[in-house]
Amino acid sequence: MHVTVFDLNEDGAKxxxxxxxxxxxxxxxxxxEHCQRAVDRAADPGPLRVAVNCAGxxxxxxVIDRQGNPHELGPFEFIQRLNVIGTFNIMTKAAAAIAKTDPLTDTERGVIVNTASVAAFDGQIGQLAYSASKGAVVGMTLPAARDLSVVGIRVVTIAPGLFxxxxxxxxxxxxxxxxxxxxLFPKRLGDPARYGELVVHIATNNYINAEVIRLDGGIRMPPK
Ligand SMILES: NC(=O)c1ccc[n+]([C@@H]2O[C@H](COP(=O)([O-])OP(=O)(O)OC[C@H]3O[C@@H](n4cnc5c(N)ncnc54)[C@H](O)[C@@H]3O)[C@@H](O)[C@H]2O)c1
Structure with missing residues (x-):
C-alpha cells in the first residue's frame, strides 16, 4: 500500500x-485545484483505492456572546469552508479518480472515509460552527454512498470523540x-492509532457502507 499525505503543513506532511x-x-x-493536484499525485501510479478526509x-x-453580540459570520464561514467544502473537494475529486480504476471483488473500486465528530450529535455550548460543519459531513454520507454505489465506491464517516x-x-x-x-470507558483520551485501525478495518470490510461510526469510548458530550 502506498500513502499520499496531503496537508497545509508542508513539513508535517513530509x-x-x-x-x-x-x-x-x-x-x-x-x-x-490543490485537491486535484493531491488526488492526481495519489493516483499516480495508483490505482487510488482509499481517500481519508481528516483536515479540519x-x-x-x-449564537450571541456574553455581551449580547451575534456570532460573527467570518469564523462560521471559515469553519464550513475547511470542514465541509474541504471534505467535499477531496471526496468528489477522489471519487472521480477511483471510479476510473478496474473493479475488484464484488465490483468494488474503493472507499472514501470522512471525519465528522461526536459534536455532530452532541454539540456543546459554543460549538455552533463546528457542529454545523460536522453535521454536514454526517449528512453527506448517505447521499454520497448512494451516488457512488453505481461505480462501486463506499462512503463511511467516522465520528471521533476526544482524541x-x-x-x-x-x-x-x-x-x-x-x-x-x-x-465513559476507558477513562482517557483516545489514541489516534485506534482511528487508524478503524480506517483500515473500513477499507478492508466491504460490507460497511453509508454509515457513521462513533469512535468515542461511549462518551456523550454534556452541554459544556
Ligand atoms: N482530536 C479530537 O479530539 C477530534 C475529535 C473529533 C473530531 N476530530 C476531527 O478529526 C480531524 C483531525 O483532527 P486532529 O485532532 O487530528 O486535528 P489536528 O489539528 O491535529 O490536525 C488537523 C490537520 O489538518 C491540517 N489542516 C488544517 N487546515 C487545512 C487546510 N485548509 N488544508 C489542508 N490541511 C489542513 C492541519 O495542518 C493538521 O495537520 C478534524 O476534522 C477534527 O475536526 C478530532
Missing part, C-alpha cells in the same frame, strides 16, 4: 510521509486529564 514511506503534497483542502478544526463561539492529537495537545495537562475522565 515528516509523516517519510515515516511511512509515502509521498507528501502540500496544499489547502479548501482550494479545488474547531471554533468556539456562541489525543496535536489539536488537544494545545490544552494544559490538567484539562486534558479532566477531558479523559469524562469518557
Amino acid at each position: 515528516t509523516v510521509a517519510d515515516e511511512i514511506g509515502g509521498a507528501s503534497v502540500a496544499g489547502d483542502v479548501t482550494d479545488p 478544526t474547531g471554533w468556539i463561539g456562541r 489525543d492529537t496535536p489539536l488537544l495537545g494545545m490544552l494544559p495537562e490538567e484539562q486534558r486529564q479532566a477531558l479523559g475522565q469524562s469518557v
Whole structure:
C-alpha cells in the first residue's frame, strides 16, 4: 500500500510521509485545484483505492456572546469552508479518480472515509460552527454512498470523540486529564492509532457502507 499525505503543513506532511514511506503534497483542502493536484499525485501510479478526509478544526463561539453580540459570520464561514467544502473537494475529486480504476471483488473500486465528530450529535455550548460543519459531513454520507454505489465506491464517516492529537495537545495537562475522565470507558483520551485501525478495518470490510461510526469510548458530550 502506498500513502499520499496531503496537508497545509508542508513539513508535517513530509515528516509523516517519510515515516511511512509515502509521498507528501502540500496544499489547502479548501482550494479545488490543490485537491486535484493531491488526488492526481495519489493516483499516480495508483490505482487510488482509499481517500481519508481528516483536515479540519474547531471554533468556539456562541449564537450571541456574553455581551449580547451575534456570532460573527467570518469564523462560521471559515469553519464550513475547511470542514465541509474541504471534505467535499477531496471526496468528489477522489471519487472521480477511483471510479476510473478496474473493479475488484464484488465490483468494488474503493472507499472514501470522512471525519465528522461526536459534536455532530452532541454539540456543546459554543460549538455552533463546528457542529454545523460536522453535521454536514454526517449528512453527506448517505447521499454520497448512494451516488457512488453505481461505480462501486463506499462512503463511511467516522465520528471521533476526544482524541489525543496535536489539536488537544494545545490544552494544559490538567484539562486534558479532566477531558479523559469524562469518557465513559476507558477513562482517557483516545489514541489516534485506534482511528487508524478503524480506517483500515473500513477499507478492508466491504460490507460497511453509508454509515457513521462513533469512535468515542461511549462518551456523550454534556452541554459544556
Ligand atoms: N482530536 C479530537 O479530539 C477530534 C475529535 C473529533 C473530531 N476530530 C476531527 O478529526 C480531524 C483531525 O483532527 P486532529 O485532532 O487530528 O486535528 P489536528 O489539528 O491535529 O490536525 C488537523 C490537520 O489538518 C491540517 N489542516 C488544517 N487546515 C487545512 C487546510 N485548509 N488544508 C489542508 N490541511 C489542513 C492541519 O495542518 C493538521 O495537520 C478534524 O476534522 C477534527 O475536526 C478530532
